[in-house]
Amino acid sequence: MKIAILGYGNLGRGVENAIKQNPDMELCYIFTRRDVKTLKVNSDTPVVNVSEIAKYKDKIDVLILCGGSATDLPKQTPEYVKMFNVVDSFDTHAKIPEHFKNVDTEAKKSGKLGIISVGWDPGLFSLNRMYANAILPEGADYTFWGRGVSQGHSDAIRRIEGVQDAKQYTVPVLSAIEKVKNGENPVLSTREKHTRECYVVAKEGADKARIEREIKTMPNYFIDYDTTVHFITQEELDKNHSGIPHGGSVIRCGKTSENTKHVIEYNLKLDSNPEFTSCVLVAYARACYRLNQEGQTGAKTVFDIAPCYLSSKSGDELRKTML
Amino acid sequence: MKIAILGYGNLGRGVENAIKQNPDMELCYIFTRRDVKTLKVNSDTPVVNVSEIAKYKDKIDVLILCGGSATDLPKQTPEYVKMFNVVDSFDTHAKIPEHFKNVDTEAKKSGKLGIISVGWDPGLFSLNRMYANAILPEGADYTFWGRGVSQGHSDAIRRIEGVQDAKQYTVPVLSAIEKVKNGENPVLSTREKHTRECYVVAKEGADKARIEREIKTMPNYFIDYDTTVHFITQEELDKNHSGIPHGGSVIRCGKTSENTKHVIEYNLKLDSNPEFTSCVLVAYARACYRLNQEGQTGAKTVFDIAPCYLSSKSGDELRKTML
Numbered sequence: 001m002k003i004a005i006l007g008y009g010n011l012g013r014g015v016e017n018a019i020k021q022n023p024d025m026e027l028c029y030i031f032t033r034r035d036v037k038t039l040k041v042n043s044d045t046p047v048v049n050v051s052e053i054a055k056y057k058d059k060i061d062v063l064i065l066c067g068g069s070a071t072d073l074p075k076q077t078p079e080y081v082k083m084f085n086v087v088d089s090f091d092t093h094a095k096i097p098e099h100f101k102n103v104d105t106e107a108k109k110s111g112k113l114g115i116i117s118v119g120w121d122p123g124l125f126s127l128n129r130m131y132a133n134a135i136l137p138e139g140a141d142y143t144f145w146g147r148g149v150s151q152g153h154s155d156a157i158r159r160i161e162g163v164q165d166a167k168q169y170t171v172p173v174l175s176a177i178e179k180v181k182n183g184e185n186p187v188l189s190t191r192e193k194h195t196r197e198c199y200v201v202a203k204e205g206a207d208k209a210r211i212e213r214e215i216k217t218m219p220n221y222f223i224d225y226d227t228t229v230h231f232i233t234q235e236e237l238d239k240n241h242s243g244i245p246h247g248g249s250v251i252r253c254g255k256t257s258e259n260t261k262h263v264i265e266y267n268l269k270l271d272s273n274p275e276f277t278s279c280v281l282v283a284y285a286r287a288c289y290r291l292n293q294e295g296q297t298g299a300k301t302v303f304d305i306a307p308c309y310l311s312s313k314s315g316d317e318l319r320k321t322m323l
Numbered sequence: 324m325k326i327a328i329l330g331y332g333n334l335g336r337g338v339e340n341a342i343k344q345n346p347d348m349e350l351c352y353i354f355t356r357r358d359v360k361t362l363k364v365n366s367d368t369p370v371v372n373v374s375e376i377a378k379y380k381d382k383i384d385v386l387i388l389c390g391g392s393a394t395d396l397p398k399q400t401p402e403y404v405k406m407f408n409v410v411d412s413f414d415t416h417a418k419i420p421e422h423f424k425n426v427d428t429e430a431k432k433s434g435k436l437g438i439i440s441v442g443w444d445p446g447l448f449s450l451n452r453m454y455a456n457a458i459l460p461e462g463a464d465y466t467f468w469g470r471g472v473s474q475g476h477s478d479a480i481r482r483i484e485g486v487q488d489a490k491q492y493t494v495p496v497l498s499a500i501e502k503v504k505n506g507e508n509p510v511l512s513t514r515e516k517h518t519r520e521c522y523v524v525a526k527e528g529a530d531k532a533r534i535e536r537e538i539k540t541m542p543n544y545f546i547d548y549d550t551t552v553h554f555i556t557q558e559e560l561d562k563n564h565s566g567i568p569h570g571g572s573v574i575r576c577g578k579t580s581e582n583t584k585h586v587i588e589y590n591l592k593l594d595s596n597p598e599f600t601s602c603v604l605v606a607y608a609r610a611c612y613r614l615n616q617e618g619q620t621g622a623k624t625v626f627d628i629a630p631c632y633l634s635s636k637s638g639d640e641l642r643k644t645m646l
Contacts, residue, residue: 134606134633256598267588275579283457303631310457323449
């Protein structure tokens with residue numbers, strides 16, 4: 001299977017890495033908007049400027065889009081599905097229906113397949129919400145994130161005057177998780193589900209009290225949470241907070257009769273958010289190619305794809321070894 | 324959707340119950356090998372002797388087979404897929420390939436669809452093994468069962484001379500689970516993964532020491548495990564051990580680079596094993612009917628079915644609310 005990637009940030013590097021663990025796939029090209037002469041990659045894959053991409057129309061089975069959800073993917077996915085089967089990790093939940101429609105329209109015209117919103121949330125967490133809801137129609141489900149680094153919240157802190165660098169961890173409230181797992185079906189406010197932990201490097205002479213106040217009262221990002229702020233040195237930040245771990249839980253508790261409860265729980269503990277997301281993208285790239293080979297076109301999400309398409313094993317092997 | 328069930332034991336009653344939580348379904352008939360006049364059911368569903376089943380060929384969308392895997396399902400599933408779309412919970416792992424082939428052959432001839440081995444293991448646990456393997460190709464996975472009642476082991480104890488009644492719990496070793504969740508990829512023997520807890524009612528005057536010895540040394544069932552035996556009264560057994568709880572965990576730990584580990588964990592905690600299994604059967608009955616309506620025939624397993632087919636929600640709704 002001939003795979004190419006567009007975009008060579010954390011996600012692009014993760015895909016490059018993940019493909020090495022999948023012998024039925026080959027990374028053929030890395031497309032970039034940057035200067036191809038200066039971009040250093042971790043393999044001997046040819047690097048090509050994205051302006052040339054149309055020339056590769058018939059040389060690629062699946063193009064994995066590794067751009068961001070804010071500005072890149074809303075344009076790129078409908079654009080490139082005109083030429084390629086594509087997989088993206090579009091994660092702006094509220095805009096998924098619109099994105100789906102845009103990709104679906106173009107993909108149906110071109111006869112290609114576009115799988116959108118692949119990763120762990122949206123992605124594996126969505127699958128688990130869906131399976132658990134279908135199986136236990138009467139119940140409630142909960143998604144907890146963390147402990148993990150939120151890129152968006154870290155960026156928001158960095159934009160505050162006097163902040164040199166920062167890392168923000170989203171932390172689930174363990175006592176809330178326990179209540180859910182006990183089947184108490186609690187009603188939980190935003191504040192009761194997660195706390196926020198900030199590690200901040202202040203510029204020399206900056207007013208730390210003001211920075212802390214600005215963080216804790218920031219609308220949308222922090223005001224609805226119990227937030228702790230730790231001022232540390234750049235050295236400490238680099239040494240202890242350079243990773244991008246993440247994870248979380250999807251828990252559904254349902255009843256089948258008055259006193260009969262069932263709890264379905266799915267947990268992820270990830271040392272690297274982008275490396276794991278990349279692994280999910282690569283597995284769905286396999287599905288994308290196979291389904292298009294079978295004549296499927298348009299946009300799809302993880303809900304629409306039978307699990308067997310993700311695996312390099314045959315149906316016989318899967319039934320023998322994993323069922 | 325017109326559903327019928329064949330077999331009215333714990334599983335049949337569970338399906339009858341689960342259908343009440345799914346407004347797009349209706350339980351139309353209960354087929355039984357027993358005398359229809361004496362069988363009491365928990366709804367006003369008509370009860371029909373299985374000898375009459377052929378008359379109902381065009382009146383049922385899906386027949387859910389609620390018999391046992393040892394002798395019922397190997398015959399029933401290939402037999403009834405000649406007339407109906409069927410779903411079963413065949414759980415003899417080693418014989419799944421053969422069962423699949425038998426059902427597939429008949430279903431392809433009749434133009435019906437048979438989904439086999441539906442439940443939680445095989446079933447939801449298999450799905451989680453498969454997804455996790457496809458996403459993290461380099462790693463190891465582990466399945467733990469319990470704490471829960473094993474019907475087979477309880478039966479084995481009851482067959483010992485001098486035993487009046489018994490209940491056996493399979494218990495996962497928590498320290499082993501912890502090692503797995505820490506990503507240590509331990510090599511675990513049978514004994515290191517699970518222990519067995521037996522609650523036994525001895526007949527009056529029976530030799531308890533002999534019973535305990537016979538349990539602990541029983542080949543296949545107990546000899547490879549650390550087993551504890553508690554002698555209790557029938558009253559205590561009825562009061563404290565009448566439920567059929569079960570559950571367990573599927574955990575896969577994989578690496579994407581030397582120091583980057585990821586743990587995927589799926590847990591079930593079920594107050595009633597048959598009631599939960601029934602819920603899974605009912606969700607797959609929905610998929611069975613829809614896929615057959617789309618022209619799909621033959622045998623399928625949970626691996627072959629796109630998740631969206633299990634849900635009563637439309638694709639639009641699923642993308643809006645669960646992705």
